[in-house]
Amino acid sequence: MNSSVSFNQLVYALVRRIPPGRVLNYGRVAKLLGVPHGARAVGWAMSALKSSDQSVPWHRVVNAKGRVSIKGSPEGAAEQRARLEAEGIVFDEHGYLDMDKHLWRPAPPDVEAIIRGARGDTDASDSDPD
């Protein structure tokens, strides 16, 4: 039982670990998951989220410029910003937040653990196949 997990599930697992008041951008999520250029794929995963999946703090994922990037739903964008402000994040007059100040920097080992957990390989007996 293992890598049968969709990329989306990995994304959700990681986003779920983003602490309040912290944010992550699409490209960073992709990179942490081992796909340096999968930013768009991460965005796709987020768009696939249902309103019922409130276990995933989707509002903590913004674009690389530190700005809310939801398209086709001004309401959704407003909600995302409101949730972030509720966590203490401040947006400037242009709608940007300070990435250097709020970007979440998880330790690599922690990220690996999250990924392994999402894959269900909480055991992972084998050291390093290949």
Next chain:
DNA sequence: CAATTGACTTGAT
């Protein structure tokens, strides 16, 4: 299996 799509990113203007 090929074409489409989209909450992206980077570099140049």
Next chain:
DNA sequence: TATCAAGCCAATT
């Protein structure tokens, strides 16, 4: 800071 083009990825049809 805003806009444009090109590159990259996974899920969907």
